[in-house]
Amino acid sequence: MTQLSQIKAFSKPLIANLAKLGIASSQGLLLHLPLRYIDETHVTAVRDLHMGESAQVEGEIVHAEVTYKPRKALIARLEDASGQLTLRFLHFYPSQINALKVGAKVRVYGEVRNGFFGYEMVHPTCKAVGEKSEVAETLTPVYPTVAGLGQASLRKAIRIALQQADMHETLPGQVYAYLDLPSFKASLIALHHPSPDVNLRALDNKTTVHWRRLAFDELLAQQLSMRKHYARRRSVSAPQFKPSKQLVSALLKSLPFALTSAQQKVALEIERDLTQAHPMQRLLQGDVGSGKTIVACMAALQCMENGWQVALMAPTEILAEQHYRKMLSWLMPLNIKIAWLTGSQNKKDREAALQSIASGEARLVVGTHALFQEAVRFKNLGLAVIDEQHRFGVHQRLALRQKGQPEPHQLMMSATPIPRTLSMSYYADLDVSVIDELPPGRSPIVTKIVSDARRDEILQRVREACLQGNQAYWVCPLIEESEALQLATANDTYTLMQDEFPELKVGLVHGRMKPSEKQAVMAEFSAGHLQLLVATTVIEVGVDVPNASLMVIEHAERMGLSQLHQLRGRVGRGSAKSTCILLYQNKLSDTARARLKVIYESNDGFVIAQADLQIRGPGELLGVRQSGVPMLKIADLERDVDLLEAAKTMADVLLKNYPTEVEQHLERWMSSAGELVKV
Template sequence: MNQIFKTSVDYVRGVGTTRAEMLKKELGIFTFEDLLRHFPFKYIDRTKFYKIRDINEDLPHVQVIARLTQKELVGDKRTKRLVARVQDDTGTMELAWFQGIKWAEKNLIVGKAYIIFGKPGSFNGKAQMAHPEIEPYSAEALQRKGNLTLQPVYSSTEKLKSFSLDSKGIQKLTAILLEQHGKDIEENLPQYILQKFKLMGRSDAYRSAHFPEDATALHEAQYRLKFEELFNIQLKLLKNKLLRTQKYRGNVFEKVGHYFTGFYEDKLPFALTNAQKKVLKEIRLDTQRGVQMNRLLQGDVGSGKTVVALMTVLMAIDNGFQACLMAPTEILATQHYHSIKGLVGDDFIELALLTGSTKQKARRPIHEKLEDGTLQLLIGTHALLEDKVQFKNLGLAVIDEQHRFGVEQRSKLWRKNALPPHVLVMTATPIPRTLAMTLYGDLDVSVINELPAGRKPIETVHFYENQRLRMFGLMKQEIAKGRQIYVVYPLIKESEKLDLKNLEDGIETMSREFPLPDYRISVVHGKLAAAEKEAEMQRFVRGETHIMVATTVIEVGVNVPNASVMIIENSERFGLSQLHQLRGRVGRGAEQSYCILMSGHKLSREGRIRLDTMVATNDGFKISEIDLELRGPGDIEGTQQSGVLDLKMANLATDQELLMTVRHQVEEIFEKDPQLAHPENQILHQMLQTKSGGLSWDKIS
């Protein structure tokens, strides 16, 4: 939007400093543009009028024309209210005011007809409406209602309402702003795009999104603004992708040699799935093109992403390059180190682990071997980003669970080599296709969508509290077979006391049901020191305890193949993606595994959908689609850090088809005009210039 819309909201007529501060604090409305993009969340049809006899309290809002027949003040000083009675040709209704009594008493005149609008209710069996909107009936008023077919309703807060900034107050400010500056809203899409997709002009779209003449105008305005939002994101992402292939050369992995072939033929303990082979082929082609690879590898828990990452590392080593693998936590980094060490053996490649806990004495040889090139693979945490960590020839960076790293952190890795290393980003959090195209639209995406042979699907059941004895029975059966069990309680930051109480009660119950010496229990919770937590985890990993009871969510990547049961207490308090990640901690061996979702009988609609979804499917991608529909993109793990999503109108759960249309259109534009140099694309070129800001997005995945 043009420069005037960057003006502070203070300068909208009728706002001023105090109300501006409240808008900024409560709704994040700082500028003219923010106010214009605070769209209504619903619309009320003000052309329809009800008769009093047809009103019932299930209706969301009603509008009637009725005559005021009586009004009186009732109650004492503490409970004072104004009660009025209105009547039409079908019946009578009571109106009540508990606030604004002076205004109503002064302005409402017995005998006059009024247009009355509000939420219907009942009191003592009679129709009633509290705090209705009310204005004198006249032909002009009726005409005005007809002109405003759909009345916008805006989200507000209790604090804002005390400054007269309820929905009606925000509506008034938006109307003033459009009246003052509606004509200044400049078009930002080329004419040929508007014509091809029959899009409403931008200024008209903003006006109709707030004050639509009818349902058709509203639909056209919303479609135009959704198109614009998705188009802007795809334009930026695909331009970044194009820039990277044009500007940033990449190291060429010319051959597959001794390391890759030796591992594949002699050390790989199982056959690769077709999905793994397909991904390796894509990576092989990427690394031969002479441009920097930026590939996102999506795979459900246990699908074999680590083996693909290792084989990509071996490609780099075969071509004389070093590689690094960065994970967000020490537990996960250590797990990767032991897992890869177990696959390659002791003397196949030179690898090391570097985390915050690595002692200074151990760091020195790591730094030296990195700099002289003898250390081929470094696995670690944020410690890899330290300035002291210098590679001789870094050719590949593998990043696990990248949404946990900030943009600036990741970019530090790229600067550790003259040519930026190839980048392979891994995530075990399945991302819906539309979200992946929006968050990671400048990366190439690979998906591992099949599990290794021999893995049995995890059996998931939902038990209510009164089925706890069945749960204990299953636990005892599995322990008798030599298996281990996780019991996880939710962690809610606002309620640590409650969580600890739940955990303490849980441990007491488990200790009673599974007494020593026949059974041993590990306990992990947020109050434990890191060393104690690690010691308890390791006891479980080594098989010294049968049951692990935890409040902290078991880390992504913790791998205990012998654990066959995941019990999730108060499962209705977890999100879908969390439930799926927790379930993925079992089912890592060849034996049948189980996930038991425990809950109370009272479940919200969303809670029931989440639990039913978990029971119905093990497919992380299906689960992620339902999660997106339930929660929206802003709440899905990692999206808040992306710096990409600012969707006020488009919805990635429901606008998938539109996103695909927009993506194809932007691809077509860049195919024909990569530099956006054609006259008809100048508007897009200018838009990218103003949006690029100070951060070099084209260098960062």
């Protein structure tokens, strides 16, 4: 692979600018593909221009001036044999004034608008033309770039790369024949220099065969890298745990409920993984309230019965404490000692916890990110359970995994369902289990979307619900720009609610409170001493109060789909009929309207996650998992789902039969084949 520094025509400043785009080699340049295209293959006469269309016009400058009212602008008039066109520049350099002097012959490209003197173009691209200036023969690509690197320099660099770079096929021809895809070389040439008679809409939408060829190559590289990582993990040793003979059955006998068939199926999958000699890396997905924690507890007991320790890590202290209390109630009768470790503990409690973890006396350790700090030493960590895994970075999960020797098994839990296409691509290196049914007796949640103008009716609804013996949440708006502003809003809302409901006990919980204060308020609410809880989105994950049957979410239009679904899941955890009211401000954007429609129509987390993927794209859904995962630049999981299926099918065959060719393919597409998922 040729490095850019080896290409004589490339200057140091050019190489430095290309590095800002993440391009270090000729292959990187070849795969730096256009954002869009402009058609400079023919010149349009002024009289044939159409409003709103982009066109290229050639003519002579017959008037040029800098005006100062209403604002500074460079105005020039271009004339051809059929009429005149005004050119307007609001930002310009002295060199542009010189280039557009009266008498200059220029070729301009831009969007046609209605102006004061007829048709005009604002900030068109301009080129001086001479007698021998030829019109372009192919469409002109427009590339993603950075400040200091113009389109002309980028096009020239890519043209050189196309002449010099190696564009051989990395994989056997039958891989592409099966999908009827063109060659790598033909695809690159067709995308960097498309023929003027190509379907421009298909080209811009990336649905031509040439786009599909490169999208397939990229998806295949991602699948191959994930499978290699998966295989490598299977070559690492891990402790083997025999199935539990006593503790799990003792726990199940003590429970006031029976496991659903989905929980039993998933528990068996995990039990089987833990008997293997390589580390489990399983993602346990289940919608809000589907009972993931008890399944994780069964896995923990299998590990402990074999004499090893278990760590359970949660992203917030509220959630970690809830797990701790639940585990205490389940495991204390079984004489299992549990340690509790968070960042806000006093020194004495922390020292005692660290001592019991190091000695092995604590069989289960529950906590927040404090678990993976250096001072924490496990005697023999056999299983790490990570709740809401997408909240933790790759390095944090890796740090916890490194607490065990040999490598501990890892169970990741997520109440944010992962759409099938994401699961097949970005999570292809994990085994995935899904709890796809809710425990019986849960009441369905009714969702209502209400304008803020009807606030008084909603307040009355809250009053009635609380006076009937139920409890309610009032969730304050998400204000991303300012945590201080969000805090002020929460405090204001709390004061308003106390004034509005003098007969009710109202509590407040928000992210800036000390963990002990938060926990005290949550304990009061759980015990039923508070009837209404005013909260920010800190209650989004894991809070479990079965008596809470009403939730009001203010400014619901500001929140993402998965967040709304998580919040809504805090009610409907008991047998009482539950309602979630989404308050919105008038004048909804199209995206906000689409989000609220999805959440109103569905209670199914997977349907909601799929819609969220379509609205927001994979980047935000993946969250911090991005670091360490090769992100897709060309392929689109929704558009190219057929290619993803084909890549998934083909990856195993290629790894088995063509290992050398696979390495070449990864070298081309992953810059280094080692750029793999670490955790």
